[in-house]
Amino acid sequence: MSQQPIVDLARRAQAVRRAQRTYGSYDGAQRSAVLWRLAQQLEERKNEILAANAQDMTLAESQDLPLPLLRRLQLDDGKLLALRRGVEQLAASPDPIGEVMRRTELDEGLVLTQVKSPLGVLLIIFESRPDAVIQIGSLALRSGNGVILKGGREASHSNRALVSCLRQALSYEGYDKNVVLGIEGRQAVKTLLELDQFIDLVIPRGSGELVRSIQSSTRIPVLGHAEGVCHLYLDAAADPAMAAHLAVDSKCDYPAACNAAETLLVHVDFLAHLPAVGQALAERGVTLRADARSLPRLEGTGAVAAAADDFGREYGDLILAVATVDSLEEAIAHIHRHGSGHTEAIVTADQLAGQRFLQQVDSASVFVNASTRFADGFRYGLGAEVGISTGRIHARGPVGVDGLLTSRWLLRGEGQGAADYGPQGRRFLHRQLV
């Protein structure tokens, strides 16, 4: 294999870094103008985009790709309109860059300001949904970031058309179009993951397998979650009807989602009410895998005996493990042992138990009397969602545009040197202004 493509990719990634530095340092109004241009592109080039998507669909159908994948792949007037509306909302929304996070008067005539800044260059790796090109691309443009987009092969025609809209919008406003770069091919990803001098954050959107394989093959920080092993705990003091409602919602609303419940923890004193909960789940087609103490309460639901490795598993399907615990502490210990730190919920009418659960569970999202399915950027009111992070640094849980920002410290002085301060010299004021 020739080295040429690698050198070439590094040059192209470097071009994104360069273009972003200019783009990210200009006024928010200018970035808004680019977003308005993008909305215009999506409207004017609608037929071109739909034709490209039709090519992808024809190919995908001829290859017998599964139906859910075909649905994600397909674009239509409705999806394009929704994308355009999203871009227009971002265009009209305030620019986050330059927002003051902290301001301190270190001394008279020496003022320090911490401001929000673009993170730099993002690498987005996503599968079949071409919508992601515009959703993530427009978020990157709003936040002053450069972005390298690597989509799935099955959507290559659609992705190319949409990336072209992003680049054209930049060009129309006089910016270097290399702020956005579209990339194809698996080999390219491998090379890009080595370019930590040009890429600041990788956001993989896809299967847990994809996320894990990326996490273990790059020094660049990765934002995302490999697994969502969420727990719903029915406390001794849980209201039985609420317990059934939340068990059904947490498991059945969208079983393939990362915030769906995978294990139901049941306090021993709640076992008497478990049959009704089991019945409600069975009616929705859920197969229960129950431990020795809960299984007898689930007769007639089709429940089977759980194996040891059923706890801590992400089924992503209508299957739910059930474990009995003797106390709140045991429930929390089970979560810490088997969970992935994504989202856990307790159902209880006991305020103290709820409070202790909120205080002691070490997960990104911790709920009292609400479905695990609420762990989501839109439901949290964050606007567009970049992803959900189970990492602990930088961003945790559902991540909005703030996850695409960093900060810079700006100091304005009048010629002060550090040696001017000290026991024999000037003293710092450190007066907090913001």
Next chain:
Amino acid sequence: MSQQPIVDLARRAQAVRRAQRTYGSYDGAQRSAVLWRLAQQLEERKNEILAANAQDMTLAESQDLPLPLLRRLQLDDGKLLALRRGVEQLAASPDPIGEVMRRTELDEGLVLTQVKSPLGVLLIIFESRPDAVIQIGSLALRSGNGVILKGGREASHSNRALVSCLRQALSYEGYDKNVVLGIEGRQAVKTLLELDQFIDLVIPRGSGELVRSIQSSTRIPVLGHAEGVCHLYLDAAADPAMAAHLAVDSKCDYPAACNAAETLLVHVDFLAHLPAVGQALAERGVTLRADARSLPRLEGTGAVAAAADDFGREYGDLILAVATVDSLEEAIAHIHRHGSGHTEAIVTADQLAGQRFLQQVDSASVFVNASTRFADGFRYGLGAEVGISTGRIHARGPVGVDGLLTSRWLLRGEGQGAADYGPQGRRFLHRQLV
């Protein structure tokens, strides 16, 4: 080599994770009590600590360790008192855990709160200065984190005595002393860097070589900076006296520090004033390595011709590279090409030039008319400094206690399921309360 120590280390790291989860979930007042106990320990066990340090000093002197290293290694009454005062300040300071970052009413009876939380378990790797055990250990205790401390071999007796003070303070207040763990030996570090299930952040405090080697050998996030290649740019409109003052301060105040200037960029229109700046630097013993255009202006200062690789080098010594540029843009391009993203400063009386420098330079700290040496947690008024980060995610520039925190999302409901919302159901309010 036996596998036993590796299994054992994993168990010990896991014990820190467990102990931290309890410690971090309790009230701030209880963490304050632990810190008061620590201050008491440092006072009561002063003689024991000094005796341990004397053992290290005797050994170090017999091995002819260099004088600066001996100075950093030595503890005395004054250093111990300063440490104790620092701990008392932290004990009296407000607890950051649980602080509300954002609160949103998603719907009536469904309130989301984002609160500050401990990051989890920190691994601190440091060299000769035993003070770091208490400085970092007490910051970890204040912020509810667990901490694994790996110090240098030359300070092993001192470190053991100080780690014992931290653990004893925890025990006295009824906590598991495993919130703090002291570790020795290089092999141990190699193993710990693989334990990403138990350790959340690595903070190496030491040479750039140490930081680089750690960054490239772990999947755990690393907070720190491998290099500080800082630039001071003398603009066309720089005041000559201020230029000389800031050049001397940025280079000479503490040449070994990461925030010392390594390259002086000079606008071609300022060259006429360069001789005075060069003279001031030469008087302080600085050797200038100058490019072709600036060298003739530095006659009599002992300046030599710069080689191409003199730009982008961290000397950590009284050596300063000098490059001539034709414009502000060229200065910024030089910084982006050769800098490490740490700290850059411009000297100028031209407000517009200052503003453009602040907007366009993509470094953690960017200054106008102030010494690069101000890039420091204490000078920034952040209180104790965890380190200076040239990374872009999580924390950038000087990092205070905020760098040791993450957040959790707490949701309190009344039994709501996600499927209750939608076109046919309830609608979200998303009312921002905080």
